[in-house]
Amino acid sequence: MAMDRTTRARIHVVRINRWWAAVLLALLLAAPALPRVAASRVVRVEPGVTLLGFDFSGLTERQARARLAELASAYRVLPVSARLLESAEGTPIAVPELDGYELDVERTWLRLATAPANTPVEPAVRVQPAPTRLADLPLSAIRQGNSEKQAVVLLINVDWGTDELRRMLPILKRKNARATFFLSGRWAADHPNLTRLIVAEGHEVATHGHDLTHGPKALAAAGRLKEDIRTSVAVIEEITGQKVKYYAPHKSEVDQTILQTAADLNLQTVLYSLDTVDWNVQYATPERILGTFQKARAGDLILMHPKENTVKVLEQAVDLLHSRGYQLITLSEMLSPEPLLPGQAGGQENGG
DSSP states (O other): OHHHHHHHHHHHHHHHHHHHHHHHHHHHHHGGGHHHHHHHTOOBOOTTOEETTEEOTTOBHHHHHHHHHHHHHHSEEOOBOOEEEEOTTSOEEEEOOBOEEEEOHHHHHHHHHHOOTTOEEOOOEEEEOOSSOGGGSOSOEEOOOOTTSSEEEEEEEESSOHHHHHHHHHHHHHTTOOOEEEEOHHHHHHOHHHHHHHHHTTOEEEEOOSOTTSOHHHHHHTTOHHHHHHHHHHHHHHHHOOOOOEEOOGGGOOOHHHHHHHHHTTOEEBOOSEEOOTTOTTTOOHHHHHHHHHTOOTTOEEEEOSOHHHHHHHHHHHHHHHHTTOEEOOHHHHHSSSOOOTTOSOSSOOOO
């Protein structure tokens, strides 16, 4: 009996050893294929995928992240707080804030890794809010966008010049330039279809007051300013369906009463930083109007009107601004704290 148990034990050991030997042999045979399997699972960016003009074709995750880390040091803008200035007349003037941003390497890599072949990828960013916001400042007029934003705004006051305006709109459309039109309520009521077209073309509408027979200071003295502005807003909003957020006082008259009246109607008072003076026919030759555009800097709010000489140089003026790298955007876009990121659309003709 003892002999039988010993024999069975030996047989059991032999069987166990043979089983492990089989496993080991299988692993040895599979070993040469393991690198090929691992290699086949390496994620590479598809051919023709670009980011900010750089070709990421075929890069592995490690290689792509290394390049993104290099780009991140340059692809970064610090936030700029809103600040308060004072005009020569003592009127407070606010300059809006601008949020900062930095490249989000993790999310940008995921966009690269999942992008189809031959496509440009937009970088993902992390926003850094500005410490002081426009809402934190005392009541004041807007007269300048943030100069860190590579853009300008065309502020187009409209109470006349209907035929010229009809000629301006196709030029702005062809040049992919958006503007903010400050309409008098009286003009909008007389030209509802043209008012709707302005919005349909991608522009913004705001109020210049209703009846411009008198300036806002005279209206305020007569106790009629609030009603005049309220009437214009109601007319424009009814026609366009677009909310009115800004008020440009006639004759650029502004004081604390005017500021407060507009604020009571949830409107921000807006002036300008650059004036074409194109309403003055004797002074505003096409050359002088174009000369004003040549003075434009980032963040400028450029005042203009639908005048014959303005129409003559409008296309050349837009080309000039685009050549300096400025986008032509709406006032809301300029005053927004959101930065204009490199590579965003703008400044190019749309061929329409």
